[in-house]
Structures are given as structure tokens and as C-alpha cells.
Amino acid sequence: MSKPNIAVIGAQWGDEGKGKIVDMLTPHFSAVARYQGGHNAGHTVYVQGRKFVLHLIPSGILHPDVTCIIGNGVVIDPQALFREIDELAAVGVDVDSRLLISEKAHVILPYHRELDVLSEARRGERKIGTTSRGIGPAYEDKIGRRGIRICDLIGDPAALQQEVRENVSARNRIIKDSTLDWKPVFDHLVAFGERIRPWVTDVSLFLARAIQAGNAVLFEGAQATLLDIDHGTYPFVTSSNASVGGICTGLGVAPKAIGGVLGVAKAYTTRVGEGPLPTELAGPLAERLREGGQEYGASTGRPRRCGWYDAVVVRYSARINGLDALALTKLDVLDGLPEVRVCTGYRTPSGTITEFPADLRPLATAEPVYETLPGWSTPTKGATRFEQLPAEARRYLQRLEEVSGVACAIISTGSDRAETILREGSCAAGWLA
Numbered sequence: 001m002s003k004p005n006i007a008v009i010g011a012q013w014g015d016e017g018k019g020k021i022v023d024m025l026t027p028h029f030s031a032v033a034r035y036q037g038g039h040n041a042g043h044t045v046y047v048q049g050r051k052f053v054l055h056l057i058p059s060g061i062l063h064p065d066v067t068c069i070i071g072n073g074v075v076i077d078p079q080a081l082f083r084e085i086d087e088l089a090a091v092g093v094d095v096d097s098r099l100l101i102s103e104k105a106h107v108i109l110p111y112h113r114e115l116d117v118l119s120e121a122r123r124g125e126r127k128i129g130t131t132s133r134g135i136g137p138a139y140e141d142k143i144g145r146r147g148i149r150i151c152d153l154i155g156d157p158a159a160l161q162q163e164v165r166e167n168v169s170a171r172n173r174i175i176k177d178s179t180l181d182w183k184p185v186f187d188h189l190v191a192f193g194e195r196i197r198p199w200v201t202d203v204s205l206f207l208a209r210a211i212q213a214g215n216a217v218l219f220e221g222a223q224a225t226l227l228d229i230d231h232g233t234y235p236f237v238t239s240s241n242a243s244v245g246g247i248c249t250g251l252g253v254a255p256k257a258i259g260g261v262l263g264v265a266k267a268y269t270t271r272v273g274e275g276p277l278p279t280e281l282a283g284p285l286a287e288r289l290r291e292g293g294q295e296y297g298a299s300t301g302r303p304r305r306c307g308w309y310d311a312v313v314v315r316y317s318a319r320i321n322g323l324d325a326l327a328l329t330k331l332d333v334l335d336g337l338p339e340v341r342v343c344t345g346y347r348t349p350s351g352t353i354t355e356f357p358a359d360l361r362p363l364a365t366a367e368p369v370y371e372t373l374p375g376w377s378t379p380t381k382g383a384t385r386f387e388q389l390p391a392e393a394r395r396y397l398q399r400l401e402e403v404s405g406v407a408c409a410i411i412s413t414g415s416d417r418a419e420t421i422l423r424e425g426s427c428a429a430g431w432l433a
Helices: 018-028 078-090 110-126 135-143 157-174 182-199 203-212 245-251 284-292 311-321 361-365 391-404 427-432
Strands: 006-010 031-034 043-047 050-054 067-070 099-102 217-220 260-266 269-271 305-307 325-329 339-348 351-353 367-374 408-412 420-422
Touching: 006 018, 006 311, 018 043, 018 217, 018 260, 018 325, 018 408, 018 427, 031 203, 067 203, 078 182, 099 182, 099 203, 110 135, 110 157, 110 182, 157 182, 203 217, 203 245, 260 311, 260 427, 284 305, 311 339, 311 391, 325 391, 325 427, 339 361, 339 391, 367 391, 391 408, 408 427, 420 427
Parallel strands: 006 217, 006 260, 031 067, 031 217, 067 099, 260 325, 325 408
Antiparallel strands: 043 050, 269 305, 339 351, 339 367, 408 420
């Protein structure tokens, strides 16, 4: 029987370590397919002490003979894509022969970055905290049915010219203090199209044939469920569907092609940008987590906000995505703490909330309901078997499973790909057998 196709999805607010988990799982799959987001993603992978930060290229690229796919749900900045490809090639990672890009993917244009900055400035104190890389405006053009797709770059030049002229004209009406010339934009897109042409294909058809032939596919998400445009902490979200449904729309695969869903969560909680973070910490403890986990954005360098593990959030993600198991990362960051806490609900003036709300206003004054567990002094870093973990760490993991409603099948105990525990008897172990 062929191995199932597995989805790897962020179960918190992103930055959970999906890149490391995808990299770890990749040898068991023939292809890794990214289904949403843009180059705002920053998937960090350490291999024998060497650091790789991937933004658009799927995290499976560090393994030879694996096909890496960028789906139609991804918005692509050609300059960012080529820069990433060239950086990988410079350190000996072959990308050219192993990359496929959906002909239906939309393109981030130079003026999208301008519109992103302008939109954030207009919000004032209600800013979202975007990376200002043009991703949101590119998705806006996609939904507004005026976007430019990869197939347009390699198709009829006259049709592309008309689309560019109309879009630049619309941009000039919005940004009235500067006028953009459409011709350089068009020339750049034509040049981008020529370089990108060899990688362009019908990704949906490729995946359908691969799956039919019994080749297992790993579906890679960017950002996370609480940043999903529909199911996240709206409006403090990304512009795409980072949850499991984005796989079908962002790659053109059927729901029944998804054979298992692995959520990725940290042993604590972080987020970048604005919006609620109910368990957010301040002061020395927050700094302790931030420095211990090197919690700085892989794409932007921004310091991440840090807090205790929030079971309400992970339980919500388990329901939205139908999680079969969790990969819990950065357990080692908690090493040495005298006690650790788990949030199981939010106390509000109208009562205790145990399910994550759509209306964010109650969270502004909510107090986390915590359970406190003993910490551990014996290091977990580098452990490769569950039995090697201190008894207190094992108890902490057990409690996370109980309050989150999903089992921890994979436990990351350090930054390198080798510092990982795969639980024997777990569904993840079964997927990879």
C-alpha cells in the first residue's frame, strides 16, 4: 500500500518550525508542494550547523531527488524567487531541475509594495503589522479579477502589455503624488517570464498523476491557522488560507488526496505583528523565551512576542484542520525553568471562554486561566528518544495532549534536523513506515 499524502500546517500564529518538520519528513516523499502565502514566509532549517532560510521555495529543496512545487495559491515576487534560487545555487543546492511553478500563480508587481505601505499607514494605530512586501495587494488584485498570472508572463505579449497598462493606470489614480511608467514594468515582466518559463506547468495535473502513480506528496503551508484569512484573528491575519482548505484551492487537489494532517506548534506561543496574544508575557521571562528560542522573524528580523502555551488556540486549530497529530517544537527552550504554564481558557467579565472567539474584543481584557506544572533542570536538547526526556517534561507533554485534544507525535528538541523525536506507535510513525 502506498504512503499517504500528508499536510504540515501551523497550529498557532506561525513561526512554529514548520520548515524543520517538513525538512525532516521530506525523505519519505517524492514531492513537497507549497500551497499559499508569499515571500513573507520564513522557514528556517539547520543542517549540521548550517542555517538555511527559505521564503518561497518549499523546505524539501535541501534533499536531492525531491520535486518542489509552488502552487497557484502562492503569490510570487519574481525578484525574490530568483534571489532565493541564486542563493541556494551558490551553496550547492540544485533548484533548476527540481522546481515546478503553477501557471495559475499570481505575480507580485512593484507597485503592490507601495500599496501595502500606503494601506498600513492609513490604518494608523489599527495597523496589522504586515511585512509590506506587496502580498496583500497582490491577493486583492487576484480577488478583484485584475491580477497578472505566471501564464500571462509567458503568453501573448500584447495581452500582457494591455493588462500592465491598465493596472499601472489604476495605481496612478490611487497614488497621485507619483506617476509610474508602465513600460519598465512590462519589460521586467517579460524578462521574468523568460527565466521562469522552464519551471511553469499545470501543477494540479502533475500532482494528480504523481498521486495516481503511488508517489506520496507532502503539502507545506506557510503562516498558520490563527493567521488564516477566514479562520484567524481577523483583521490581524494574512491574505490567504493557511489552514487545511487552502491545499485544495492552492494546488488543485481533491480533499480525498489528503491522507493525514500534522499540526506544528511550539512548546510555548509566539506571534509577530499586531493582534491578540492572550498569553503574552513581558519582562525577563519574555526575554528568556525570546533569546532562548531566537524568536526573531526569519524574513524581517522583527522580535516575536512570546507567551505560554495556549491550549485554546491549538484545540481550535485541531478542529479547523482535523489534526491527526502534533509536531511540538522548541521544547528545549523551556529547559531550566522552575515551572511552566498552560493556558486552558480566558476569564472575561461575562464568564470563562474555552473556545476561541470570532469577536476579538473580549480578548482585549481577558485573563488567561493557567495550569502550573513543575519545570525540569535536566536538558531535553538533543534527545532523540521519548524515554530520554526528564519525567517533568514528559508530564508536560502529556498535559498538552490532554488539554489540546491531539497527540504529540513528533517532538523537536533542538534546531538541527537530527534533534527530533518521532514517537513510536504514533500515527506519524505509521505514515512514514
